[in-house]
Amino acid sequence: MAMSFEWPWQYRFPPFFTLQPNMDTRQKQLAAWCSLVLSFCRLHKQSSMTVMEAQESPLFNNVKLQRKLPVESIQIVLEELRKKGNLEWLDKNKSSFLIMWRRPEEWGKLIYQWVSRSGQNNSVFTLYELTCGEDTEDEEFHGLDEATLLRALQALQQEHKAEIITVSDGRGVKFF
């Protein structure tokens, strides 16, 4: 557990853990939750979670304050994240999810920018090279989890800027 994580002021505000009935207030509350979830997951390098884990995680359960966000409200927060493009359900039962602190399109853009910058259009990379290779050590997407990377590349594929291909020991991508 990273010690340097700074909780936002809302985390110590008891009403934060009650879904607000006033819609304007709720909008602000949900926005704060979304932002908290993403920064928490980013810092803890957590790319996926189950709902059960989430309930008990300090993210939604402030033991010191003695407040937990009830599971129905957690579902609402997750749905907000999904609508914004930061979350994807991994199963039909909605019991586990992929959490991306940057949306796949944003990652795709960053990767493509690096590819262009380094003049490597029309090159082929393995997924491993992209996220773990020496060349990308200074890039933000270095160390990105595979699930998120795939979605980023799929986004680029949609834009005809890349194509996911099969290589000798797995998958790779060709950039255009």
Add this chain to the structure above:
Amino acid sequence: MDRFVWTSGLLEINETLVIQQRGVRIYDGEEKIKFDAGTLLLSTHRLIWRDQKNHECCMAIPLSLVVFIEEQAAGIGKSAKIVVHLYPAPPNKEPGPFQNSKNSYIKLSFKEHGQIEFYRRLSEEMTQRRWENVPVSQSLQTNRGPQPGRIRAVGIVGIERKLEEKRKETDKNISEAFEDLSKLMVKAKEMVELSKSIANKIRDKQGDITEDETIRFKSYLLSMGIANPVTRETYGSGTQYHMQLAKQLVGILQVPLEERGGIMSLTEVYCLVNRARGMELLSPEDLVNACKMLEALKLPLRLRVFDSGVMVIELQSHKEEEMLASALETVSEKGSLTSEEFAKLVGMSVLLAKERLLLAEKMGHLCRDDSVEGLRFYPNLFMTQN
């Protein structure tokens, strides 16, 4: 008790039985007498009482001697009663159980219940006065009451007789007045039926009747106190009764409202108003309907319904929204408050305190913390911070 005459208890031709009730005791005025358990029969012409133990003991009073009747509700250990006020006995009255009595009324005590129905039937008979239309044999002495100007005497006796005469006249006037009222009530029922049937015809034949006529008809009905018959909407177009009541409410509630900070829940109003009235209590529906008219009648009070459904009466001058600013201040000072804590601090009922906090939340001044510890309200930092 001196109006009763002995009778066989058999009905005459043209006299029909209306209702009978066992377990009735007779009082001479307020005094208990030996006639404590009998069957009371009401016919079109008479009130007959027969002793349950001794059927030979049977007596009757012609209904023409009845001035008016009253109900006396049952109490603890006391049965419900009907009080029957009577004209003096005619001088040629047949013999009965008492020669003289100082009381001009009797009481009938219904020890085995049945008072309500009996009273209703007796009232009907008093209204319809069928004994006048269908005379029976002389022995029943249909008495049309004393003729005025008959008395001509001197001295103390003369004065006494004149006073007696005057009293009888008054009694007669009273009973006649009641007669009109009961006739009116019978007529009113007919009128309502008639208006309903006409209203239905209007509704069905919407095209044939001109709008002008419809409006006129509706206004006639409204002036008679019948609410809009076609749309059955009483809100805003309530009956005369509710309009009057609304005006009355202003008089009763003005001061109490000022004492309570300009706002009271409708239940508090209900209790207060009925306590003030003492008798002829208001039903909740009547109160609500009257309150719904307050604003339309431009009276200084108004009915307000909160989102939660709680209804309150406010002075027009009361601005609940302005109260919110001070509510926010109070909550901010204390960090957070529950409805009960807030109520105590401000000196309000918990119900109204909660409504005020909820309104502040609705307006975005406060937000809530709902946990096992209860419902607390905080200043809405979501909006003010960042």
